[in-house]
Structure formats: C-alpha cells, structure tokens
Amino acid sequence: MANRLKDMGETASWRLMVSAAIEGAKKAGFEAKRQPGRGLSNTWELTKDGVTQVASVRTTRDRWIAFPPLDGGTRWKTLDNVELVLVAAADDYENPQNVDVYVFPAGEVRERFDASYKARIDNGHKVRNDYGMWVKLDAGDPSVPGQVGAGIAEEHPSIARFSIDELETQITPATEKAVEEATPEPEAAAEQPQADxxxxxxxxxxxxxxxxxxxxxxxxxxxxxxxxxxxxxx
Incomplete structure (x- = not known):
C-alpha cells in the first residue's frame, strides 16, 4: 500500500504538514505569523483574543516529536523560548490518510522532556547534547525509559484534522507562501524528522x-x- 507522505518526498511532505499545523491553528481561532530568519526552526507567533504567544512548530509522521537537550538536559533548544508547541502528526505511519493538529503548552512539553531525559540518564542511557531526543505523543509504557513522558496527546485532544486530499487542494495561498519561505538551516537536522x-x-x-x-x-x-x-x- 502506497504511503502518500513518503511518496511525495521529504520537502513536500514537510511543507504539507507545516501547512496543516498553521491551518489548524487558524481553524482554532489563532492568527499565525511566521517569525522570519529562523529556517526550519520554524517558530511562529500565534495571536488569539489579543494575546500573542510564540509557538515552535513540529511535524511528525510516526507521532514522536524531538527537541535537542543542551547543557546536560538543563535547557532545551527551540523549546525554552516559546509558550506553545504546535504539532502536525500523521494519523498512521504506514498508511497515513489524515493529519491531526495539536497545541500544547510549552511548559508541559518541557516537563515531559525533562522526565524522559532523567529516566534515560538514571537507567544508564546516553543522551547527546544538541541532538534531538524523541518523546511519544500517544500513551506509552512508563516502564521503558525511552517512553517516559509519553502521552501528551491523551491530555490535549487535537484542535483540527485534515485529510491529505484536503491539504493538497485547499491550503490557503497565504499559508503556502509563508511555509515555502522556510529554508533549511544546519540546526534543523537535530530537530526535524530525518529521512524515512x-x-x-x-x-x-x-x-x-x-x-x-x-x-x-x-x-x-x-x-x-x-x-x-x-x-x-x-
């Protein structure tokens, strides 16, 4: 069975899913403006009810998201300086048909990443500085160190769902233009999902x-x- 996100290629699928995240935020009542000059760090300003918050956007085809730890896990790159984490996640890795969009409080994401980092270190695992560490969106097995911190999507239901057909035909020109302006930067390699x-x-x-x-x-x-x-x- 064909995997539509895989078949369209890395850049096209990334842009499609970032567009889904932005369209989902708009559907939930946010105004979205991309912060310039950040490349694939992909940081946006989301405004709702007169309140503007900075959001880090993440895309995932396997429903795990990554942030790189710094200084022995005391800081998190691209996470510490935002208030929200906006995620576009495929509904299934092998046969994706839809993309779910979530908005998470960045403080709660940090708590889960801190817990995951501690569990790994306490169990003798190596976690590299400035290299993406992954945490699962859906519920996991807390007895497995690498799955500690999982389950934030269980606490915060998706704010929008788009079929891939919708995303290929109905992305607004403004969103498409803003996403296409993103250009790769070296730091993105540790933050974004790598090749399939x-x-x-x-x-x-x-x-x-x-x-x-x-x-x-x-x-x-x-x-x-x-x-x-x-x-x-x-």
Whole structure:
C-alpha cells in the first residue's frame, strides 16, 4: 500500500504538514505569523483574543516529536523560548490518510522532556547534547525509559484534522507562501524528522544496523547496548 507522505518526498511532505499545523491553528481561532530568519526552526507567533504567544512548530509522521537537550538536559533548544508547541502528526505511519493538529503548552512539553531525559540518564542511557531526543505523543509504557513522558496527546485532544486530499487542494495561498519561505538551516537536522527510516538495503549488515538504531530510538537506549543475533535456516 502506497504511503502518500513518503511518496511525495521529504520537502513536500514537510511543507504539507507545516501547512496543516498553521491551518489548524487558524481553524482554532489563532492568527499565525511566521517569525522570519529562523529556517526550519520554524517558530511562529500565534495571536488569539489579543494575546500573542510564540509557538515552535513540529511535524511528525510516526507521532514522536524531538527537541535537542543542551547543557546536560538543563535547557532545551527551540523549546525554552516559546509558550506553545504546535504539532502536525500523521494519523498512521504506514498508511497515513489524515493529519491531526495539536497545541500544547510549552511548559508541559518541557516537563515531559525533562522526565524522559532523567529516566534515560538514571537507567544508564546516553543522551547527546544538541541532538534531538524523541518523546511519544500517544500513551506509552512508563516502564521503558525511552517512553517516559509519553502521552501528551491523551491530555490535549487535537484542535483540527485534515485529510491529505484536503491539504493538497485547499491550503490557503497565504499559508503556502509563508511555509515555502522556510529554508533549511544546519540546526534543523537535530530537530526535524530525518529521512524515512525504511531505506533500501544492499547487505545484511545494513539491515542489522538500521534495526539496532530503531530499537535504540524506541527504547531510549544507546545503540551500543543493543545486541542482535541473526540465524538463517536454509
């Protein structure tokens, strides 16, 4: 089954989902204005009822979001200086049909990231400074260090849902123009989802390396701690 977000390519799918986030905010009564000069850091001003708040926009196709820790987890890049986190999340990784939009208080997002960071460190995991650390939007298993802090989407229901068909045909010109003005910056690599995690492999070693990296991402453990045994029976 075709994955529509994957098939349209990284840049096009990113722009589509950022557009969904902005259209969702507008649907919820916010006026949205992108802060210039921030590239894929993607920071917007959201105004509602005369109150303007700064929002960090995140997109996710697998319903995990990332922020990079700084100074041993005492600060969070692109999170500490905002009041809101605006997220566009695909409804399904393998077969996305819709994009859900959420608005989270940044303070609560920080609390969850702090808890996740502490759980990983307390369990001997390595968390790199200035490199994205992932937390799950949906409910997780709190006994797994990498899933501590999960579930913010359970506490804050989505403010909007758009089908991919809607997004491809009904994005307003103003939103499309503002999103297209975003240009990649080096810091974005640690903050935004990377290339699709199902590459084409040319050897068994590549498969095992990818599997170890995925297990580490989901468990919050270092790849050095992941050992896989392969048995092939003819």
């Amino acid at each position: 995690p199902t590459p084409v492999f040319t050897n068994v070693g590549g498969v095992l390396s990818w599997a170890r990296a995925e297990i580490a991402r989901l468990s919050g453990m270092s790849t050095d701690a992941i050992k896989l045994d392969l048995k092939i029976e003819a």
